[in-house]
Amino acid sequence: xxxxxxxxxxxxxxxxxxxxxxxxxxxxxxxxxxxxxxxxxxxxxxxxxxxxxxxxxxxxxxxxxxxxxxxxxxxxxxxxxxxxxxxxxxxxxxxxxxxxxx
Amino acid sequence: xxxxxxxxxxxxxxxxxxxxxxxxxxxxxxxxxxxxxxxxxxxxxxxxxxxxxxxxxxxxxxxxxxxxxxxxxxxxxxxxxxxxxxxxxxxxxxxxxxxxxxxxxxxxxxxxxxxxxxxxxxxxxxxxxxxxxxxxxxxxxxxxxxxxxxxxxxxxxxxxxxxxxx
Numbered sequence: 001x002x003x004x005x006x007x008x009x010x011x012x013x014x015x016x017x018x019x020x021x022x023x024x025x026x027x028x029x030x031x032x033x034x035x036x037x038x039x040x041x042x043x044x045x046x047x048x049x050x051x052x053x054x055x056x057x058x059x060x061x062x063x064x065x066x067x068x069x070x071x072x073x074x075x076x077x078x079x080x081x082x083x084x085x086x087x088x089x090x091x092x093x094x095x096x097x098x099x100x101x102x
Numbered sequence: 103x104x105x106x107x108x109x110x111x112x113x114x115x116x117x118x119x120x121x122x123x124x125x126x127x128x129x130x131x132x133x134x135x136x137x138x139x140x141x142x143x144x145x146x147x148x149x150x151x152x153x154x155x156x157x158x159x160x161x162x163x164x165x166x167x168x169x170x171x172x173x174x175x176x177x178x179x180x181x182x183x184x185x186x187x188x189x190x191x192x193x194x195x196x197x198x199x200x201x202x203x204x205x206x207x208x209x210x211x212x213x214x215x216x217x218x219x220x221x222x223x224x225x226x227x228x229x230x231x232x233x234x235x236x237x238x239x240x241x242x243x244x245x246x247x248x249x250x251x252x253x254x255x256x257x258x259x260x261x262x263x264x265x266x267x268x
Contacts, residue, residue, distance in 0.1 A: 004108040006218040009149070011210055012112045016138075018206065019119040026190065031128050031174060035135050038166065039119055042142055045158075053149045056222035058230050061154045062239050065231075068154075068161050069246050073253035075166050079173050080260040086177050 009050040017043035028094050030082045034075065041071045104148055111148075115141035128174050136167055151226040 002008075016039060023036035045064040052060025086092055118137040125131050139162045146155035235243055 001105050001109060003105050004148075006221055007214055008108070008112075009145070010213060010218075012115070012145075014206070014209065015116055016119055018202065019116070019123065022202075023123045026123065026195075028189070029128060031170060031177075032122065032131050035122060035128075035131055035170065038162070039122065039135065039138065042139065042162075045154075046142060046145060049146055049149050049151045049154060050221075052151065052224050052226070053221045054219055056224045058224055058226050058234050059238075061151045061224070061226045061231060062235055064151075064154055065157065065235075066242060066246055068158065069250060072161055072166060073250050075169065076253050076257045077260070079169055080257045083173060083176060084260060092177060 006050055006054050009053075010047060013043045013046040013050065015043075016040075016046070030085065030092050030094055031079075033094070034078050034082065037078075038071065038075065041067060107144060108148055111141040111144040114138075115145070129171070132167060132170050132174065136163055139163055139167070149221070150223050153226050153228050153231045 020036045020039035020043060023039070024033055027033055027036065045067055048060040048064040048067070050060075052058060052064075082092070085097060089097060091097075115138050118134040118141070121134045122131045122138075125134065139158070143155045143159045146152075146158060
């Protein structure tokens, strides 16, 4: 078995980020789109913590801590907007939210 | 031992992240993301980021995903959408996947040709993190506290029923 190096962690972070981005593009359920956003933020966190280990300092871990806090705020407001949209349109499919379509 | 844990956690993380794309019910996607989060917690621990790993488990598995679960329960069973197999044609999906794989192959090749230094032990214990956080990162810490307060205000004012004057 290959011993994991920094490249392994970075490639894993890239894979998770791409899966999240792909999910954001192809799924139309608003909650699953938010879940994919969370996945992308976590992939970025993994890259930050890997960078922290590469340099042997804790600064990357502190930045990832801040990212977590900001993600929590983002998910609170995002879920509030999702609940409002569901009450307004009675659907979670973002294809049917066409009020701004010209 | 650490190597075995790395491979198990990374394969599980990628598999559960992929299953988010294909499941039909949002609750199952949520549980798949929970598995992915726990695997990421294992990886953080392997990178010696102990404090961040525990905070990650508490914030994500404990708070954020439960919030998601509440919203899913609020919206009920009727809130489902088409699965991607029926929304997009398999030909388009296959073409996109091929293009993505080709580009990512080049990215991985470039990444592996540049030699990164070996991983060091950046011991993210509570002591080290706390010292750094409250000396070098004190201002961002306070600003983030203000941000989370503003977030609470925004969520409450969004959900609050409006006074209808009619």
